[in-house]
Structures are given as structure tokens and as C-alpha cells.
Amino acid sequence: MDKLQAMTTFVRVVEARSFSKAAQTLSMPRSSVTTTIKNLEAQLGTPLLRRSTRSLSLTEAGARYFASCQAILSDIERAESDVSERTNTPRGRIRVDVPGVIGRSIIVPRLREFEARYPDIELVLGLSDRPTDLIHEGIDCVIRTGVLEDSTLIARRLGQLNWLTCASPRYLKQYGEPDSIAALAAHRVVNYLSNATGRPLDWRFRVNGEDVTLSMRSRFAVNETEAYLQCGLEGLGLIQLSEFAASAYLRSGRLKEVLASARCVPVPISIVYPHARATAAMRTFVDWIAEIVGSDLPQ
Template sequence: MNAFVRVVEAGTFTKAADTLNLPNATVTRLIQSLEQDLKVRLLHRTTRSVTVTPEGATYYERVVRLLADLSDIESSASQSTAKPSGRVRVESAAAIASLVILPALEEFYRDFPDVGIELGVGNRRADLVAEGIDCAIRVGEITEQMLVARRIGEFHFTTGATPKFLAAHGTPATPEELHERPTIGLEAARGGRAFPFRFKTASGELELALSHRLVLNDTTSYLAAALASLGIIQAPAYAVHEAIRSGQLMPVLQDWDTPSTPVHVIYAPNRYLSAKVRVFIDWIVALFERHEGLKRR
């Protein structure tokens, strides 16, 4: 049953086999055996894809609930005597991983020494089901309709530069004065368009498409460029929080607020949250709640 569910969700036998750590042939035999026992065809197979038959779709809906209930029963029975253990596969944006999660991860291991974390770092939109990922930390609005999304925080943007840069170029008093000073741009991907600097106004939002002297596609490098006094940046508050607190960066245009960006933890709806995944998500929620640059206002 579990193999069948994984094939339906992954879309191919190969991807399902990878997430189950089983040979492709084994998964094929399991599905064939299941169909023989039920005396009904559950899947249509071609060389390139797998589709669900009407009977398979009905069977899938009931089996998903059954497997979730079974996992719940087993977990409830074992949690009273066993601590969470095993490996949790997590995906996160690079900046949140390096600046927020990794510096605090020692406390998670202290509380849950038997849980290992496999942290995928990058800005790609991973397919959680097909790749066997337990949960992901996503920045921005969630577009995948089939995923469970729990909002765990938000951040605004901070506009700033080093004291050395501001002493040499002056401090802007309005957003429009950014056009008169060197700025640094951040883009989503190599070769893409740099994000505009955004501010809130009484009539809505103001977006400035600036002519940057330098454009980068990584938040950590973006911060490094600002610390090298190369220009004014507008970066997520969580990324510059420590630099501002230490005085390495000075915020500017503080009377001008910026739009907020939500952060969610997401996971597949048909995958039961085991104890190891649940404690990691609870820890992430608590971590974001106390972080000055990420907690919800």
C-alpha cells in the first residue's frame, strides 16, 4: 500500500523507488502483487509515465487515510517509551539556513540527540513528494495548492550601508535620493532582473528600479558587498540583524516602512508527521517566534 501511494504521488516508479530506498524492480513487483490480490488494475503504465485508473484513484483516497491512521497508532504507542529518532530531510533558502537555522541547530541536537537533519540549501522549489522531503522552509507566498503551509514568521526589508559609505556619500533622506548614490542589487537567479527597492507610502507601494553598480544573486554575498562599503542595500531584516546590532551597518530611511514577506513551513498533506518531523517543525516555529528579524509583528 505504501509503495502504491508513493508511486501515485511521485508520478513514476523510479522516483517512488528512490524515496523508498528500494530497487525499481521491487516497487514494480509490489504493485503487481497488490493488483493481483485486489483483482483490479490500479495504474496505467507507459514507458514515460504512470496514471491512476478510476479504481486506483478511489483506492488511493482510502489507503492514504488508512496509512495515516496506522502511523498515528504506532507513533502514539511508541512515543511513551521512545524518544524521537531518525533522519529528517529539510529544504531551506540558503540565507535562512546559514543565518538562522545553522547558528541555532546545536540547541535542537541538545534536546533531540537521536534526530539527524539532512538540510538541502538553495533557492530552488523542490518537489517534496517526489524527492521524499519531509518539510521545507519557504519564503514568499505558497503557490503549491496541494501542500500544507503553516505560517511561522515574516520579515520586512532593511535599507542600509556602512558608516564609512554614508560618510563618503551622504545619508539619503527620501527613497528618491537613492538614485543619486551607489546601490547594490539582488536578483533571484543568475541573469534575472534585480528586485526593486520597495517602500510603503500612504497611497500604496513605491518601487524603485535603480541602476545598481553591482548585482548579486545570493543574500550572503549581498551582505558581504555592503560590508565592503560598495553601496546601499535593501536586504531581509533577518540577514542584516547582527550587522546592524554590531554597528557594521547603519539603517537608513527608517521612517519609510517596507512590505512584509511571509515565511512558511510546508509539507505534503498525505504524509503523516512522525515524531521526528513534528519536533523539528515545533523547534523551527519557536526559533522564528523569538528571532527579531523574523517574528510576526
């Protein structure tokens, strides 16, 4: 049995809290993951995991072994990273999760450039608006908007997002343009559903130096940026989204900003990753992201 592979598999199972999810992140059949853990337990002569149909937890021995495995694998990763840095050829596989609009508009069009500059880095790019758990899903880094709550992660600020209230010419022709926050009561809106809670996000404004949040009733609500944007373009109601997502449509005239004097405070956007994933390849990727995303966002 390859002991390092077994340790890696065990750690990933614990982090993912699932044999199936661990298998997906390791690109292995589930049966291979199960066999590896069984063989590891047999070799160590003690159970490492308590299994049930609904949960997976560590035994006392498993908890000690998990901590040791994390330390060993982290040391190996740092050693390889150090060699890679010294030879100036960062290499490795990085799993990244980013908001769809940033991935499609900025990152994907420049992947050929990334490959030319860093041919030994394999990039697995996930595009979604949903919140992700880096550890449990085996993701190496994510781009997040808003104030960061997890202080255990390394974070690098990329810039900030300005949020606008917009409408299509079709909507404005039919319903007119609101001239104040109070006027919104007579207008139709499309709500954006939080992927974390499933509830509509509040509409945010800043009036006379004070932050204002409103809960708006709507006939339509969606949970994905492209669909949300399309609702606005179709004239289904006012929408509130980042200037970055709306910019091309504002330039073409397919959207118009309303209530510009009541824009809310800009929201920071950052790339974050765990300390254990701070390899040369990761730092190289973060520098590249900061270079290409930062040039397109206000600082």
C-alpha cells in the first residue's frame, strides 16, 4: 500500500465527511477510497472512522492519526513548494471556485495566456454563485465578495464591486423611473435568492450618508447571476447587481442605472485559501488572478 496516498485519501475523507465526495475530489472510484481506508485500518490494527448511513466521525485513534497525517502532508507540500520555487517552475493541480460572471468574463478568456506562462500548473475551474466550503469540498481557493468572516484563511483583496440599481428601456417605458427610495413601493423588482439561505437578498442603498436596506416583494426571484441579469433585460423589473456584471449592457443601452445618487457602499472582493494550500503554484495563481482581475475592478 502506498502510505502517502493512503494518508492523503484518509485526510480527504475526513475533510469531506463523505467517501463519495472524497472520491470525487481525488478523481478516484468510491470503491477504491473505501478499500484504501479499510486496508489502512487493517495495517494500523484499529478503526479510524465510525460509519453509519447518515454520518461519518473519527474514533479517538482516528483523530490522533488525522492530526499526524495533516502535519506530515503539510510538511511534504511545503518541501515540494520550496523546491519548485527554487527551480522557478511552479507546478501542481489547483481547484478554484469563482463567481460565474468573473470566471466567464475575465478568467476563461485568458486561460491560454495562463497556460503559456505556467505550463506545469493544472487548473480546475468551477463557476458558481453558491457559497463553498473549501475544506469539505476539496477546493484550494475561492473568490469571495463581502466582508470575510473566516480569519483562518489567507486572503488577498482584489478590489471592490460597485452595486447598481438598473432597469431596461422596456421597463422604464412601461413603468417610469423611480426618483427616490420611497418611489420603489410603486415599482416591480426581481429578487436575487441567497444561495446560502434561499431567501431574497435585501436591497441596499445609501441615502444622506446612511445605509438603508429594504426587503422587496417580487413576482420573480432567481438564484443565478446570468438568469437575474436576463430578467432585468427582459423588463421583468428593477434589478440590483454589480457594475462589473452590468457594464457591457449599460454601454450598449440595454440597461440604464436608476437611483444613482443612492448607490450603496462598494463591496470588497478577495481571493482566499487555507494556509495548508500556500504552495508555490497557489501563490503563482493568486498573483496572476490579482493581476488580471485587479486591472478590471476599482480598487
